[in-house]
Amino acid sequence: MHVTPIHPDDDMFQGSHEHYYSVGSQMADFVSHATELAGAHTPIILELPCGYGRVTRHLATRFDPTKIHVADIMVPSVDFCIGAFGVVGHYVAEPVYEYANIASEAFDVAALGSLVTHLSSHNARTVIVHFFSKLKSGAVGVVTTHGEKSREHLGIADCYQVGEAARQHLLSSFDANQYGFVNYPTDHSLETKTVDYIGDSYGISIIPTDWIKSVCEENNLSIIEHWPGAWDGHQDVFFIRKY
Numbered sequence: 678m679h680v681t682p683i684h685p686d687d688d689m690f691q692g693s694h695e696h697y698y699s700v701g702s703q704m705a706d707f708v709s710h711a712t713e714l715a716g717a718h719t720p721i722i723l724e725l726p727c728g729y730g731r732v733t734r735h736l737a738t739r740f741d742p743t744k745i746h747v748a749d750i751m752v753p754s755v756d757f758c759i760g761a762f763g764v765v766g767h768y769v770a771e772p773v774y775e776y777a778n779i780a781s782e783a784f785d786v787a788a789l790g791s792l793v794t795h796l797s798s799h800n801a802r803t804v805i806v807h808f809f810s811k812l813k814s815g816a817v818g819v820v821t822t823h824g825e826k827s828r829e830h831l832g833i834a835d836c837y838q839v840g841e842a843a844r845q846h847l848l849s850s851f852d853a854n855q856y857g858f859v860n861y862p863t864d865h866s867l868e869t870k871t872v873d874y875i876g877d878s879y880g881i882s883i884i885p886t887d888w889i890k891s892v893c894e895e896n897n898l899s900i901i902e903h904w905p906g907a908w909d910g911h912q913d914v915f916f917i918r919k920y
């Protein structure tokens with residue numbers, strides 16, 4: 678079987694093929710679960726963001742690629758996913774947290790994997806509101822956050838390479854049940870190509886479950902399942918239904 682090589686600019690690949698494929702496949706499992714929760718047999722799927730297809734490559738083997746829509750702010754990553762996996766691509770345009778060029782109320786299932794993990798509270802709220810505006814009523818979205826498990830990891834070491842003061846800020850915010858966000862320091866070495874492309878609005882967040890609950894309550898959304906640390910033993914996974 679032909680396996681599409683990992684793109685050389687894919688920051689999600691950090692040296693282990695096994696880990697890269699396992700994390701991508703886990704998110705595809707969450708999307709499959711969301712499909713069951715939504716009761717959709719031939720779902721129209723939105724994956725936002727897609728990056729260079731760590732997850733898309735698994736979705737495209739499980740679902741009809743022509744019914745998978747992907748979007749990202751990095752134009753070459755969208756082009757790669759279109760060409761390699763045969764999915765429908767959308768380039769994220771200004772204003773970059775609103776997704777005006779993606780159809781509203783069009784999707785049965787959607788994945789928001791590892792984006793609000795990198796955004797301020799204001800930008801994360803905007804993204805969640807606009808992301809769910811793309812879903813049909815009754816559809817289910819998968820949203821991942823740095824939550825309880827991240828707090829555990831960050832309590833042990835500076836796993837996001839943000840520096841000691843920023844690490845303490847994230848920890849104390851989470852412990853006070855507040856949304857925490859810091860920019861990456863200039864000398865960090867994680868996701869460098871992504872940060873170079875996007876700029877310093879991109880950093881690290883840590884998000885208490887109560888914050889997600891309140892955004893859902895304000896927007897006619899309901900958390901139907903919450904799996905702490907379920908993505909790679911790290912990110913929290915929320916299955917959220919739109920009413």
Ligand SMILES: C[S@@+](CC[C@H](N)C(=O)[O-])C[C@H]1O[C@@H](n2cnc3c(N)ncnc32)[C@H](O)[C@@H]1O
Pocket residue numbers: 689725726727728729730731732748749750751754769773774790791792871875879
């Ligand atoms: C941590 S990566 C996750 C990619 C993919 N979901 C995965 O799990 O492999 C975050 C992605 O968000 C994209 N991104 C950053 N800001 C964005 C925005 N405003 N809208 C859409 N995508 C954005 C980046 O280009 C990057 O590909």
